[in-house]
Amino acid sequence: MFNRVLLIMLLVSALCCDKAFCNPDIRIAGVNLKALEGDSDPYGDFKVLTIPIKRAGNLILVEAQVDSVAGNFLLDTGAPYLILNATYFRYLPKITEQDAGGINGRTAGTFTAVVHNFSLGFDLHYDRLVADVTDLSGIENSKQVKILGLLGTRLFAKLAITIDLNKNLLYVHKLDSKGEIIPAERVFNTPTVKITFRYMNDVIFIKGTVSDKSMWFAFDTGAETNMIDYHAPKKIIKSLQVINRSKVTGVGGSSYEIIYARFEKLIIGDYPFISNRVLVSNLENIGKAYGYTVDGILGYDFFARGVFTVNFAKKEFEMYIYNQQ
Amino acid sequence: MARLRHLFTLLLLLGCLNATVAQMRNKMVMQHGRLVLILDTRTSKNEIDSMLIAGGVTGQTAEMLLKGDYAAATKNGWNVKAKKNIIELDRSLADVNESQQLTPYLLSSNMYKSNGRPGYPSEVAFGVNSFANRVSVHELPSGLTRFFIPGNTQAKRVLLSGNFNNWSTIKGIMNRTDSGWVADIRLEPGKYAYKFIVNGNWTPDLNNNLLEDDGLGNNNSIYYRYNYTFKLAGYQSAKKISVSGSFNKWLELAMRQKDGVWETSLYLHDGIYLYHFMVNGSWITDPANKMTQMQNKQLSSVLLLGESVTFKLNGYTNAHKVCVAGGFNNWDADMLQLSKTATGWVLSYTISAGNYQYKFIVDGQAIADPANPHQITTDGKTNSFLAVRSNHAFILKGYSSAHTVRLAGDFNNWNEQGYTLEHRGDQWVINMRLKPGKYLYKFLIDGKWILDPGNKIWEQNQYGTGNSVLWIE
Structure with missing residues (x-):
């Protein structure tokens, strides 16, 4: 009952006041309603920013600063927004608790907090960001690198990013009024692959074709391999040449099997990506976390093929491939 | 002739068929x-074995398989069917469905376990710098190390990033000078990897000849x-003098004359080394070093690098022989003898x-x-513990009524009989030497x-x- 009242009041307050004029002190049962609003827009004096990236295995790390704490964040297009590692941020004031395995598939003890003064590199700033604080020790221990959190897509929602893994650079582009990258600031002009994607629940979904079957992939820079759901069409599963099968132990001690396989052709846009490697597993829970079921995930094996740009405003993905086969 | 041609074509076809098989x-x-x-x-046993391993068919070898022994595979849930030249093994994929992972990185991180720490050089016995046109890194009288990158004076920002600052892309801001950019940092002796970041772009030091992938x-x-x-010292008129030793596999390292003394500097890892000088091609020991050792009928000087530790055992004055043995001398029970004093041994x-x-x-015991006060018990055996050049102190305040406080973590396999702490004042303490990286640990207060x-x-x-989490950086 209380939840319903809270929801109604939330709706009423959302309808009644324009965001900019909302009273910052509305509190219900200790929850600051202002805090539940979205993130503030990024700002900084630039047209395009060049930010050095670091790598941990196949993952992309960018240094950022939260208040006075600086360190590595994983650039993770599989995460919807800012996620902070509980090991270092459990002291942040809780705005709301989340159920285990809740909306974003986080583990028990996850809560929502607001951070102020978030800076990516030196020149991109956010005054306030809503973040989940959750246990990221699994990834930190597997990579032996200190990881303060994950940078999800919402941070770049009004921007475009280009990643060049050869030069280890992340470019953050401001967009013109049409949502385009300013032509003079483009990293490449003739993309090898250019496609529009669906952007739902802050997740990038890209359509692709394997064995003449069309599939929906989530584009996830936090995936160290491409993945295909075990429940994908039989024709696809049958076309995979298995490289190996291994039993792994997940966080929490549960054990399961993964199959690592290769297949010849993956078509994205009109471009055939040849000789692909893929991990076959049950992606059901990952799909639940995205809010949409997925047939597969495009990870490192895919995005390491070239320099790529994600324009979140135009919902466009472009890739420039240095060495075309 | 035509027949011959047909025969040839037939042979060619047969050959192709063979190749297909x-x-x-x-x-x-x-x-x-x-x-x-x-x-x-018909494929080799090695090929079959590697396929069995890839498929995770534990306990089953090609040898057994080819003899018709499928017991190991069957026991692990595989069906085996043999027909002609083909043996087929199959098992349910139901386990693949078991994954409950919520995020792709947790699923895929299993594929790529970290292999060391790239960008963090491993320890080496020695090292000598090599610069091209100008020395871009040098020591200052203050003890700090100065890194210099020439030019780029129009750049907005230049950073120094390396394993010494965890490859930070934020912290190592360099200062602009009239001819380039400088950063002064404090470094312990050792090997370091670094790059500059000019306006966001990574670049190696173009004046430094030493590069590593x-x-x-x-x-x-x-x-x-x-x-x-x-x-x-001396040998003023010598044409060429070099030093060689066990640290560099006896390769000659050239020395230079400076203020009447021949010298060469280098990084040397702690350890025990033999060395000699070569003066105009003749071998001599170091006249300034009394410690020598014969090896292969040649006399070499001995260099000990590290920290001098004094072992003392009070009492036992009636004993005949007291030695110390430990990880530092491969537990050799006779090598390091203590000398008798009025009150004990040292x-x-x-x-x-x-x-x-x-x-x-003590006399074999x-x-x-x-x-x-620092001890660790492993497999029922209790040893004393010593940290040389410790870089971290584990401190627990209070708990003054505790009988024993121990430290256990991933660095000692969570041994519950782990390192005992010393009760000093109002706190419990133990010093350790830990390599850079992440450590997990807990204290055990009287077993809790x-x-x-x-x-x-x-x-x-x-x-x-x-x-508890500790990062040594």
């Missing part, structure tokens, strides 16, 4: 919810912070930085050091596990009780 390869596919291994008995298709520059200088010995366990051997109350950084463990 020879191309038969083992393969593994997924069909009807099952993983199927299709093995061709960064594992990502580019190079890191390498700098050695020196800690030792070989010196030889020995000073130079040991490299690290953590060591040791014991005294091994005992822990009674004066050392607790998180370190003085460390707010901890992560959850499988028991829901948490582990």
Whole structure:
């Protein structure tokens, strides 16, 4: 009952006041309603920013600063927004608790907090960001690198990013009024692959074709391999040449099997990506976390093929491939 | 003639057929919810074995398989079918469905376990710098190390990033000068990898000849912070003098004359080394060093680098022989003898930085050091513990009524009989030497596990009780 009242009041307050004029002190049962609003827009004096990236295995790390704490964040297009590692941020004031395995598939003890003064590199700033604080020790221990959190897509929602893994650079582009990258600031002009994607629940979904079957992939820079759901069409599963099968132990001690396989052709846009490697597993829970079921995930094996740009405003993905086969 | 041509064509066709047969390869596919291994008995045992390993058919070898012994595979849930030259093994893929992972990175991180720490050079015995046109890194009288990158004076920002600052892309801001950019940092002796970041772009030090693959298709520059200088006085008229030793596999390292003394500096890892000088091609020991050792009928000088540790055992004045044995001398029970004093036994010995366990051997009887509060018990055996050049102190305040406080973590396999702490004043303390990286640990107060109350950084463990987290950087 209380939840319903809270929801109604939330709706009423959302309808009644324009965001900019909302009273910052509305509190219900200790929850600051202002805090539940979205993130503030990024700002900084630039047209395009060049930010050095670091790598941990196949993952992309960018240094950022939260208040006075600086360190590595994983650039993770599989995460919807800012996620902070509980090991270092459990002291942040809780705005709301989340159920285990809740909306974003986080583990028990996850809560929502607001951070102020978030800076990516030196020149991109956010005054306030809503973040989940959750246990990221699994990834930190597997990579032996200190990881303060994950940078999800919402941070770049009004921007475009280009990643060049050869030069280890992340470019953050401001967009013109049409949502385009300013032509003079483009990293490449003739993309090898250019496609529009669906952007739902802050997740990038890209359509692709394997064995003449069309599939929906989530584009996830936090995936160290491409993945295909075990429940994908039989024709696809049958076309995979298995490289190996291994039993792994997940966080929490549960054990399961993964199959690592290769297949010849993956078509994205009109471009055939040849000789692909893929991990076959049950992606059901990952799909639940995205809010949409997925047939597969495009990870490192895919995005390491070239320099790529994600324009979140135009919902466009472009890739420039240095060495075309 | 025509017949001959037909015969030739036939032979060619047969050859092609043979080649097709020879191309038969083992393969593994997924069909009807099952993983199927299709093995061709005409392929080599090695090929079949590697396929069995890839498929995770534990305990089953090609040898057994070819003899018709499928017991190991069957026991592990595989169906085996043999027909002609093909043996097919299949098992349900239901386990693949078991994954409950919520995020792709947790699923895929299992594929790529970290292999060392790229960009963090491993320890080496010695190192000598090599610069091209100008020396871009040098030591200042203050003890700081200055890094310099010439030019780029129009750049907005230049940074120095390396393993010494955890490859930070924020912290190592350099200062603009009239001819380039400088950064002064404090470094311990050792080997360092670094790059500059000019306006966001990574670049190696173009004046530094020493480069190492960064594992990502580019190079890191390498700098050695020196800690030792070989010196030889006299020999003013010598044409060429060099030093060689066990640290560099006896290769000659040229020395230069400076103020009447021949010298060369380098980075030398802690350890025990033999060396000699070559003066105009003739071998001499170091006249300034009394310690020598014969090896292969040649006399060499002996260099001990490390920290001098004094081992003392009070009492036991009636004993005939007391030795110390530990990890620092491969537990050799006779090598390091203590000298008798009026009240006991004593020995000073130079040991490299690290953590060591040791014991005294009193007339053949091994005992822990009674004066050392730090002990560890493994497999029922108790040894004393010593950290040389420690870089971290584990401190627990209070708990004054506790009988024993121990430290256990991933660095000692969570041994519940782990390192005992010393009760000093109102706190419990132990010093350790830990390499850079992440450590998980807890204290044991009279056998009861607790998180370190003085460390707010901890992560959850499988028991829901948490582990304290320590990063050595």
